[in-house]
Amino acid sequence: MIVDQNDKVRTDQWKIAPHVLELESSAIREILKISSQPGVISFAGGLPAPELFPLEDLKEAMASAIAKYGPDCVQYSLSMGITPLREMVARRATEAGAKTEIGNILITSGAQQAIELVARAFIDPGDYILTEYPTYIGALQAFDYYRARYTTVEMDAEGMIIEQVEEKLKKHKPKLIYTVSNFQNPTGITMTVPRRKALIELAMKHNVPIIDDNPYSDIRFSGERLPTLKSIGGDVVIAIRTFSKIIAPGLRLGWMNGPAEIMNYFEKVKQCMDLHTNTLCQYIVYEYITAGKLEPHIEKLRSDYKIKRDLMIRTMRETFPDGIKWTEPEGGLFLWIELPTHMSAKDLLPKAIELKVAYVHGQPFFPDRQGLNTLRLNFSNATHEGIVEGIKRLARLFKENM
Amino acid sequence: MIVDQNDKVRTDQWKIAPHVLELESSAIREILKISSQPGVISFAGGLPAPELFPLEDLKEAMASAIAKYGPDCVQYSLSMGITPLREMVARRATEAGAKTEIGNILITSGAQQAIELVARAFIDPGDYILTEYPTYIGALQAFDYYRARYTTVEMDAEGMIIEQVEEKLKKHKPKLIYTVSNFQNPTGITMTVPRRKALIELAMKHNVPIIDDNPYSDIRFSGERLPTLKSIGGDVVIAIRTFSKIIAPGLRLGWMNGPAEIMNYFEKVKQCMDLHTNTLCQYIVYEYITAGKLEPHIEKLRSDYKIKRDLMIRTMRETFPDGIKWTEPEGGLFLWIELPTHMSAKDLLPKAIELKVAYVHGQPFFPDRQGLNTLRLNFSNATHEGIVEGIKRLARLFKENM
Numbered sequence: 164m165i166v167d168q169n170d171k172v173r174t175d176q177w178k179i180a181p182h183v184l185e186l187e188s189s190a191i192r193e194i195l196k197i198s199s200q201p202g203v204i205s206f207a208g209g210l211p212a213p214e215l216f217p218l219e220d221l222k223e224a225m226a227s228a229i230a231k232y233g234p235d236c237v238q239y240s241l242s243m244g245i246t247p248l249r250e251m252v253a254r255r256a257t258e259a260g261a262k263t264e265i266g267n268i269l270i271t272s273g274a275q276q277a278i279e280l281v282a283r284a285f286i287d288p289g290d291y292i293l294t295e296y297p298t299y300i301g302a303l304q305a306f307d308y309y310r311a312r313y314t315t316v317e318m319d320a321e322g323m324i325i326e327q328v329e330e331k332l333k334k335h336k337p338k339l340i341y342t343v344s345n346f347q348n349p350t351g352i353t354m355t356v357p358r359r360k361a362l363i364e365l366a367m368k369h370n371v372p373i374i375d376d377n378p379y380s381d382i383r384f385s386g387e388r389l390p391t392l393k394s395i396g397g398d399v400v401i402a403i404r405t406f407s408k409i410i411a412p413g414l415r416l417g418w419m420n421g422p423a424e425i426m427n428y429f430e431k432v433k434q435c436m437d438l439h440t441n442t443l444c445q446y447i448v449y450e451y452i453t454a455g456k457l458e459p460h461i462e463k464l465r466s467d468y469k470i471k472r473d474l475m476i477r478t479m480r481e482t483f484p485d486g487i488k489w490t491e492p493e494g495g496l497f498l499w500i501e502l503p504t505h506m507s508a509k510d511l512l513p514k515a516i517e518l519k520v521a522y523v524h525g526q527p528f529f530p531d532r533q534g535l536n537t538l539r540l541n542f543s544n545a546t547h548e549g550i551v552e553g554i555k556r557l558a559r560l561f562k563e564n565m
Numbered sequence: 566m567i568v569d570q571n572d573k574v575r576t577d578q579w580k581i582a583p584h585v586l587e588l589e590s591s592a593i594r595e596i597l598k599i600s601s602q603p604g605v606i607s608f609a610g611g612l613p614a615p616e617l618f619p620l621e622d623l624k625e626a627m628a629s630a631i632a633k634y635g636p637d638c639v640q641y642s643l644s645m646g647i648t649p650l651r652e653m654v655a656r657r658a659t660e661a662g663a664k665t666e667i668g669n670i671l672i673t674s675g676a677q678q679a680i681e682l683v684a685r686a687f688i689d690p691g692d693y694i695l696t697e698y699p700t701y702i703g704a705l706q707a708f709d710y711y712r713a714r715y716t717t718v719e720m721d722a723e724g725m726i727i728e729q730v731e732e733k734l735k736k737h738k739p740k741l742i743y744t745v746s747n748f749q750n751p752t753g754i755t756m757t758v759p760r761r762k763a764l765i766e767l768a769m770k771h772n773v774p775i776i777d778d779n780p781y782s783d784i785r786f787s788g789e790r791l792p793t794l795k796s797i798g799g800d801v802v803i804a805i806r807t808f809s810k811i812i813a814p815g816l817r818l819g820w821m822n823g824p825a826e827i828m829n830y831f832e833k834v835k836q837c838m839d840l841h842t843n844t845l846c847q848y849i850v851y852e853y854i855t856a857g858k859l860e861p862h863i864e865k866l867r868s869d870y871k872i873k874r875d876l877m878i879r880t881m882r883e884t885f886p887d888g889i890k891w892t893e894p895e896g897g898l899f900l901w902i903e904l905p906t907h908m909s910a911k912d913l914l915p916k917a918i919e920l921k922v923a924y925v926h927g928q929p930f931f932p933d934r935q936g937l938n939t940l941r942l943n944f945s946n947a948t949h950e951g952i953v954e955g956i957k958r959l960a961r962l963f964k965e966n967m
Contacts, residue, residue: 172686177774177800177824192836213636221639225627234615237623237813272674272817276839284574305837372579398579411639413844415674422579434594435707436681437674441843442815
């Protein structure tokens with residue numbers, strides 16, 4: 164059988180045409196495979212620092228959950244998520260400035276499932292989505308699956324250039340605005356408050372909902388914490404959040420915060436997809452937070468990631484040749500590099516791998532597959548020595564190819 | 566906004582028409598809500614016995630996993646599943662008679678996600694699926710979402726009546742054959758070996774793949790273990806399996822065993838959907854099985870569930886009025902009752918709830934919404950006292966309404 168243009172597998176028993184399988188293979192997946200080889204210093208993935216995972220506290224949280232809730236910890240549970248965790252998430256969101264009730268919260272199997280639910284609920288083939296340029300590749304993959312088209316808005320240091328937004332809203336009437344407003348993946352850029360307000364006004368005026376994919380806002384090292392799009396925009400915004408970056412990604416626990424009637428709809432879709440998010444990890448995270456472990460852990464992440472970011476930027480300043488620009492984010496996991504326009508980060512990647520250092524080139528983050536001279540660096544996952552050594556190798560590579 | 570016939574949410578900001586939300590609401594969900602009220606003896610859900618969950622062993626397995634694998638237990642992991650668990654599952658499948666390699670195994674977020682992947686990969690709107698009559702409601706929900714139509718085959722005590730299969734294959738050219746061949750949900754019926762062989766021959770002849778949804782085959786109390794459709798049919802079969810019924814459903818861990826190229830395709834779809842199945846529970850289950858805990862636990866389940874089934878059937882024999890028929894399954898979690906055709910199990914359900922006993926009426930398991938006189942009873946979840954008392958209440962209800 165083959166896979167047709169609607170992505171349906173055609174029987175002739177099970178054969179799928181090889182060109183289809185290849186087509187679907189993601190550039191990033193290949194890079195991550197290579198970069199996980201032993202001896203390679205990887206700035207490629209979006210992996211949290213493994214040395215900071217609170218393993219003992221999670222073990223204690225499991226023991227505590229089992230002692231308190233017994234068999235409920237591993238029994239079937241509600242598609243919306245377990246009630247105590249939803250209540251806790253709603254309370255925390257309210258305290259952070261976005262009035263939220265339990266009905267607004269749907270627990271998902273990671274933020275990616277939230278993006279998938281949004282894509283599935285809203286996108287008909289050919290629909291436009293307005294995104295930043297560049298934008299998060301995992302969202303593009305989910306949207307691509309539903310045959311979305313993109314209308315994109317460039318960013319400066321303050322986030323989306325608002326003048327472009329209204330023009331694109333008028334021209335393409337997108338179904339959704341998708342943004343990573345805090346420490347954006349891939350660029351590290353954060354949208355300023357005036358831009359947030361302006362974006363929400365436009366969304367309301369043109370009746371287009373905003374999806375704010377927000378995994379990183381808690382990991383701010385410097386500068387002031389900003390009100391979220393959700394806290395400013397209310398029901399015009401669905402916020403997608405996750406415990407992946409503040410506790411651990413392998414728990415696959417995210418959540419959505421949006422209008423209750425939309426969450427009720429997603430609940431039914433989620434029930435078809437996987438019945439519910441795994442119960443055990445929900446109880447573990449609930450107990451972990453109840454025990455007061457999360458806030459000090461986030462503080463630790465902030466200070467450790469700041470040291471890593473500072474070290475990366477200092478080494479770049481000391482070693483990178485002139486003509487290379489980069490962002491200096493106040494939080495998150497990534498920074499973004501622009502090489503001179505005649506250079507291709509994509510073509511240099513195999514040479515970097517030869518030098519045993521890996522990054523993700525920027526092209527796959529651009530819906531139109533431009534940005535050949537850009538690349539993304541992750542600073543959370545490598546060790547201090549790895550950061551210094553890896554950046555030095557990249558500096559050498561770039562110098563030799565200027 | 567409203568939800569249109571393609572299940573897409575229409576913006577006018579977020580409003581979904583109430584009739585659409587109601588339409589999507591499942592009968593079973595409502596029953597489960599009511600039946601979980603305190604004081605109600607519930608035979609309604611498909612829940613394993615909570616008193617048998619190996620909570621302490623799972624806690625130990627987590628401790629052992631963290632000691633051995635450290636941060637890997639909660640880090641991002643592969644979309645196909647963690648390698649040691651896939652290897653273990655492949656080895657166990659091979660030992661059980663179906664030659665399996667790691668490339669044939671994809672770990673899913675529960676069996677429901679496997680059904681969803683199948684539905685998404687194969688079903689174009691209007692495509693036929695051949696199913697048993699009645700069949701598992703969760704599969705119907707997933708298939709319905711993709712606008713499948715159904716061609717159904719009746720069962721006798723030996724499973725699908727094979728004469729009907731070829732006729733339906735010819736008439737409707739279904740995209741897939743979906744079966745729950747062992748201790749079927751809802752009827753408890755198991756397909757005999759000659760029927761299995763005949764079904765596979767027909768599938769090969771007509772070039773239609775078989776999805777064998779098989780959560781229960783390990784929970785056999787009596788009779789002989791049968792070769793699975795997968796072990797007889799090889800690549801014409803995708804087996805869907807799960808740890809939900811043999812360890813715990815709240816871990817949301819299932820797997821598919823099928824042709825490697827199909828699994829590779831599903832891997833990419835799964836990556837869009839939720840990146841990967843939660844890492845922690847995969848390591849917990851791997852360590853649990855490595856510690857030799859699974860086989861004795863399954864033995865315990867078998868003996869305890871047999872006692873519950875026997876108790877339920879004995880009480881039914883002692884108390885049910887003449888004219889009521891039921892299946893006596895050799896394993897699994899359910900048995901199936903046929904009331905005289907003039908009686909409606911659906912109409913009697915509110916009266917049962919008044920008597921503080923709950924079941925699921927059979928109608929939602931029939932794609933054509935027939936079977937009003939049928940109902941499903943779960944015998945794994947209630948206590949011994951609950952089984953006796955609940956069956957007596959049902960006997961009274963049925964007598965009064967004969």
